Amino acid sequence: MSKLFRFQPLTALAFTGLTVATLTTGCGEDNPLADAQSGLCCSEFVVGADLSGVDFELEGEIKGQYSALAQASADLAAVASGALTDVSIACENIARDLGAKKADADAAAAKTGSARVTALCNLATAQIEANFGASAEVKGKLSVNFQPPVCTASIDAQANCEGSCTVDASCDAMATPPKCTGGKLTVECSGSCEAEGGVDVSCSGTCTGECSGSCTAEAGATVDCEGTCEGSCTADGTANSASGVQADGTCMGKCDGKCTAKAGAKVDCSGTCEGSCSAKCEAKAGVKFTCDGKCEGDFEAPKCEGGKAELNCKADADCKASCSASASAKAECKPPSLNVAYDVTGTASADAQVKLEAGLASLRANLPNLIVVLKARGAAFATGIEGTLNASGKIAGNAGDLSVKATACLLPIGAAVTEAGGNFKASLEASAKVAGAAGIK
Numbered sequence: 001m002s003k004l005f006r007f008q009p010l011t012a013l014a015f016t017g018l019t020v021a022t023l024t025t026g027c028g029e030d031n032p033l034a035d036a037q038s039g040l041c042c043s044e045f046v047v048g049a050d051l052s053g054v055d056f057e058l059e060g061e062i063k064g065q066y067s068a069l070a071q072a073s074a075d076l077a078a079v080a081s082g083a084l085t086d087v088s089i090a091c092e093n094i095a096r097d098l099g100a101k102k103a104d105a106d107a108a109a110a111k112t113g114s115a116r117v118t119a120l121c122n123l124a125t126a127q128i129e130a131n132f133g134a135s136a137e138v139k140g141k142l143s144v145n146f147q148p149p150v151c152t153a154s155i156d157a158q159a160n161c162e163g164s165c166t167v168d169a170s171c172d173a174m175a176t177p178p179k180c181t182g183g184k185l186t187v188e189c190s191g192s193c194e195a196e197g198g199v200d201v202s203c204s205g206t207c208t209g210e211c212s213g214s215c216t217a218e219a220g221a222t223v224d225c226e227g228t229c230e231g232s233c234t235a236d237g238t239a240n241s242a243s244g245v246q247a248d249g250t251c252m253g254k255c256d257g258k259c260t261a262k263a264g265a266k267v268d269c270s271g272t273c274e275g276s277c278s279a280k281c282e283a284k285a286g287v288k289f290t291c292d293g294k295c296e297g298d299f300e301a302p303k304c305e306g307g308k309a310e311l312n313c314k315a316d317a318d319c320k321a322s323c324s325a326s327a328s329a330k331a332e333c334k335p336p337s338l339n340v341a342y343d344v345t346g347t348a349s350a351d352a353q354v355k356l357e358a359g360l361a362s363l364r365a366n367l368p369n370l371i372v373v374l375k376a377r378g379a380a381f382a383t384g385i386e387g388t389l390n391a392s393g394k395i396a397g398n399a400g401d402l403s404v405k406a407t408a409c410l411l412p413i414g415a416a417v418t419e420a421g422g423n424f425k426a427s428l429e430a431s432a433k434v435a436g437a438a439g440i441k
Contacts, residue, residue, distance in 0.1 A: 042409035045070055047416055048078030057403035061316075062395070064164040066406055068322035069395060071161070072388045073417040075329035079381070080420035083373050083427040084117055090366035091121040091434060097362035098127035099355075114426035121430035128437040131359050132342060138356055139346035144367065144438050146338035149376040150183075150306040153331035158309055161323035165315035183307020188288045191297015194280045203273045203281035204289035210266035213275015215259050222254040224267040231257020308380070318391040325384030333376045335368030340438075363438060370431040371440070378428055385421045392417060 044054045051071045058066055096105050100123045108119035129135075132142040155178055178185070186202075195201045195209070203211065217223040217231070225233065233251035235243035243253035251259065261267060266278065273281065283289055283297075291299070309327065313320065340363045342356060392414055399407060435441075 042405070042412055044405075045074065045409045045412045045416070047074050047081070049074055056406040056409060058406055061166050062398070062401050064166055065316055065319045065322075065391070066395060066402075068161050068165060068319045068326070069388065069391045070409065070413055072322040072326040072329070072384065073392070073413045073420070075326045076381070076384055076388060077416040077420040079329045079377070080423040080427070083377065084113070084423045086369045087373055087427045087431055088117045088120050090369045091117065091124040091430065093366045094362050094434065095120060095123035095127050098124070098131050098359045100124075100127050114422060117426050117430045121434050124434050125437045128363075128434065131356070133437075138342075138344055138348040138352050140342045140344040142439055143341050143343065144338060144363070144440050146336040146368075146371065149333055149336045149368075149372050151328070151331040151333040151376045151380065152186075152303050152305040153309060153327045155302040155304055155309045155311070155327070157330065158323050158327035159311055159313065161326060162311055162313035162315050162320055165313070165319035165323065178302060178304075178312070179310040180304035180307040181310055184292050184305045185302060185307075186290050186292045186305060187295050187299040187302045189291035189295035189297060189299045190283055190288045191295060191299075192280050192282045193277075193289070193291035194294045194296065195278060196293050199293070200276040200278050201281055201293035202290050203275060203277035204287065205272060205281050205283040207269050207273035207277035207279065207281050209277055209279025211269035211273035211275060211277055212261055212264075212266045213273065214261065215255075215267060215269035215271050215273055217256055217258075217271040221271065222256045223259055223269055223271045225251045225253060225255035225259035225261075226265045226267055227251065227259055227261040229255035229257060229259050231255050318387070318394055321384075321387030322391045325388050328380045328384050331380075333372050335372050338364065338368060338371070340364045340367070367435070367438060367440075370434055373424075373427050374431045374435055374440075377424075381424050385417065385424070388417050389421075 044056070045051070051067065051074055054067070054070070056063070056066055056070070092105065092109055095108070096102075104123060105120075108116065108123055110116075111119050128142075131137075132140070159178075192205075193201045193203065200212070203213075215223045215225070222234070224236070227250060229251035232255070233245045234254050234256075236253040244251070246252055250262070259267070261275070272284070281289070281291070281293075288300075292305075308324065340360050342360055344356075348356065392410075395402070396410055396414070399410075402410070
């Protein structure tokens with residue numbers, strides 16, 4: 001994650017920015033020279049927009065490289081702005097809920113950009129320490145437990161981007177499932193999905209091993225069951241099995257309907273397994289299901305969960321970096337569910353207990369968005385910013401190959417990715433400070 005704090009100024013891009021600054025100044029509608037200058041202004045680059053249809057008036061190899069750079073910059077800037085907003089809101093909620101003075105919270109909220117997120121999160125940190133730290137009115141220990149959040153990126157978009165990086169780019173990303181280094185690859189598979197490395201695979205079909213989740217019997221048949229049976233539960237005929245309907249209403253025996261296994265239980269499923277399979281899962285005819293193992297058969301919509309997608313595309317390294325940055329920025333990152341508790345070691349009045357519970361409720365509601373920035377997006381975002389800045393510098397260094405339109409757009413593109421780095425750095429540092437106060441490392 002340290003990459004985020006080692007950005008170096010790109011002199012080539014800065015120089016290009018200076019050369020086009022006078023061209024792009026005053027391109028608004030109220031400028032009497034706007035029509036004459038239209039070719040020298042950049043209105044096509046919009047943060048967060050889909051730029052795939054934008055014509056930057058380029059031809060040849062640089063066309064794909066420039067488009068990938070523009071899209072990555074737009075995506076990174078949008079995500080960084082969103083992170084700044086999410087972290088600011090979360091910190092403001094925590095600060096106010098935990099008792100920050102209204103005047104202090106209002107003053108912090110009135111700031112803008114990085115200054116706002118820093119001020120609000122400083123207030124949130126102070127309130128967490130005051131309510132749950134060593135000087136808290138109610139003595140105890142704060143604990144926060146959660147499963148690390150994971151970001152899932154679509155590989156299709158990255159493959160399309162890398163495939164257009166150069167005129168003669170070779171990209172057979174979809175010929176075989178791509179790699180997801182450091183994470184888990186999932187595809188929509190219509191064949192079979194086989195477990196690898198001793199890890200169970202997701203299954204919606206016939207499992208040749210043991211099934212955990214639910215197992216549904218075929219018509220006129222029964223399935224082994226250790227859990228809840230939606231149908232009739234009968235003894236399985238084995239000795240010393242305590243088979244049949246149990247005292248708590250669950251089934252241990254045979255089920256002629258749908259059996260949902262108890263947590264941690266696995267059974268041999270002779271019907272349709274919906275859950276995970278310890279061996280190979282065979283899909284029903286014409287049915288696609290999410291496979292996170294080795295897919296044999298037709299597949300589509302590959303996604304890389306919690307890692308970096310590596311595609312077999314022979315394209316320029318800087319263009320590939322821009323495509324990877326764009327895909328990473330667009331990745332879906334779900335906030336984690338978490339458990340926040342405060343183990344009271346002293347005594348608490350009724351009013352203090354009410355205040356304590358309100359504070360814990362606020363942490364449960366607002367910490368997840370901070371954890372996404374801190375634990376899920378951080379490293380990938382740093383890599384994306386660095387790769388995009390490098391690509392920007394190289395394209396700016398070859399300004400002679402650019403059209404007037406592309407040259408004009410370099411300034412907002414460069415400004416967007418530079419601002420993205422600053423915004424995300426502020427969000428990351430602010431999130432780390434609040435999380436540290438809550439005991440999250």
